[in-house]
Amino acid sequence: MQTDIITVSNNGEGAEDALNESTRFSNYVGLDEKQALRIRLLAEEMIGMVKAISGEFTGKFWIENTSDKVCQLHLVASTDMNADKKKEFINSSSNKKNAASTGVMGKIRELFENSLFSINDMADLQTEFGAAPVLYGSMGLMDVETSVMNSCIYQWSLEKYRHSVEETKDSNEGSTKAWDELERSIVASIADDVKVGVKGNEVELVIEKKY
Secondary structure (H helix, E strand, O other), rough: OOOOOOEEOOOOOOOOHHHHHHHHHHHOOOOOOHHHHHHHHHHHHHHHHHHHOOOOHHHOOOOOOOOOOEEEEEEEEEEOOOOOHHHHHHHHOOOOOOOOOOOOHHHHHHHHOOOOOOOHHHHHHHHOOOOOOOHHHHHHOEEEEEOOOOOOOEEEEHHHHHHHHHHHOOOHHHHHHHHHHHHHHHHHHHHHHEEEEEOOOOEEEEEEEEE
């Protein structure tokens, strides 16, 4: 089952409709009350992230399930945004820099947001303002694959990030802090995985939950 595709923006457009789709999905696949609540919480976290994206943002939201009973919440946006808007946003802040991302969803939001710009644009922003580089989440976890069409697919996975942090949390101060963030995060505690990927001119965030 796939829900309707809802247009969402950071000015609140589509937010309520997206949450309603999460309820409709849960009812359709027969989730119990606890499972349905978890899916709605994940949808709320994703919509909350959308509202925190800087500049003008519009994306497509939907939920679908796979044959192996995995619920996937999708957010897809085009990467044709203008980096000048990002510069204007940063210039309008008091310290001319991006505020530091806090929490797991803050880092995922920054990862997704930065991916909306081309690699060259983000390199310019990083040089001028100290912005985070494209698709380098904390710990630099990134997979790069090359398809038969020679187009790069970049993908970051929360599950791989979690494993990496867990391995070094007792010996690295940054990993210790990251582990604490993971333990406090609603998304990290509920979702089975979160992926941010770029293919062609699209950026996609997928939150997965087994049921």
